[in-house]
Structures are given as structure tokens and as C-alpha cells.
Amino acid sequence: DAGVIQSPRHEVTEMGQEVTLRCKPISGHDYLFWYRQTMMRGLELLIYFNNNVPIDDSGMPEDRFSAKMPNASFSTLKIQPSEPRDSAVYFCASSLPGTVNYGYTFGSGTRLTVV
């Protein structure tokens, strides 16, 4: 089991550019979460999907952020246009069916720096 795979591990971009973060959940997991972590705000839930359907996107900071899950094995988080305040570590996590209350498996994260 390769775990939750995120790419890229590091991304440096200029303000105003589009950024796309990618996630491959563990096979068979039907919940997928996108979190953002900063020193000031800790881990914040941005959006989560169940069976590829977005369930709650109330954590998405603004319209510049969008997320998709076209199939059970792939999800993207896009920021357009990016701003310096978007700099953070973005994590993807997934959970087995019926076990979402029992915890998730996180990827290693994408460290985004917007200059």
C-alpha cells in the first residue's frame, strides 16, 4: 500500500499564477479531505468529498480556491490566482468506508510558497 500520494512535494510560484495540487487517495477509501496547515492557524479543513462528491466546502477560503474529484483515485486543489497569504502546507487525507469517525491517513503534503 503506497499510502496517500501528493504531488508536488514543494511548489514555489509567483503571485498571480495558477497552482494545482494533486492527490491520489488510498485505493478503496471513499472519503477524501483537503487540509491546509500554517503556524498561525494550525490544520484547517478546506473541503471533503464522499464517493467523489463534494460534501462540505465551507472551509474553502474564497473563490480563488477550487477542488475537484473526477474519479475515485484522483483529486486536485487549484488556486487561481495565487497570493502570498496562500503559502502553507496543503495535506490530502483519505478514509475507509464507514471509518471516517475512526481517523484518516494523510499524505506527506505539498509545501506551497507564493512569492
Add this chain to the structure above:
Amino acid sequence: TQLLEQSPQFLSIQEGENLTVYCNSSSVFSSLQWYRQEPGEGPVLLVTVVTGGEVKKLKRLTFQFGDARKDSSLHITAAQPGDTGLYLCAGTDNYGQNFVFGPGTRLSVLP
């Protein structure tokens, strides 16, 4: 919105000492999870507690869920440098639709 608070925020101890960190809320959770996060990596699930008053042990780590399911504690016996990391608690509400993380306790165990 359900919130989780953790204390202390930072803890630095010597190898071999015991410690307890706390996770508190004014809300009831259906379950609480504890994670440990090391630099440059994602959080790793340590344990989930679901029943009020439940106690779980994982080697030198003891986890307890409060009777009212509003708080939890993590006790480490004879801490080792390998225990160093950020300890996060996370909870889900009774509907399984509110997932929140506490701010974490950053533990440093000095050799």
C-alpha cells in the same frame, strides 16, 4: 462550530520523564483521534477513542476519553527522544460531518 483546545502548547522535558497533554472542548464528540506529526510529514494516526471513559494503551502511551466525551488526555510514560513531535487531537461530531483539529502540543524530549 465545534472547537478543540489543547494544552500545553509547548512542552520540553528530559528523557525518562512522564507527561500528560490535554484536549478539551465544550462540545460533545462521537469520537476523538490523536495524531503525531513529525517535521516535513503528515499527521499519523495513533489512536481513536469512541466511548466515554474509554482508556486505550499503545506501549508507553495511554489515551483517555472523558466520560462526557468532551475531552481527552494523552499520557506518555518514560518519554524518549523518538516521542518528539506535534501531537494533535481531532474530533468528529455525532453526525460524522464536522471534522476539527486542535492546535496541537509541540513536544520536545531531550536526551
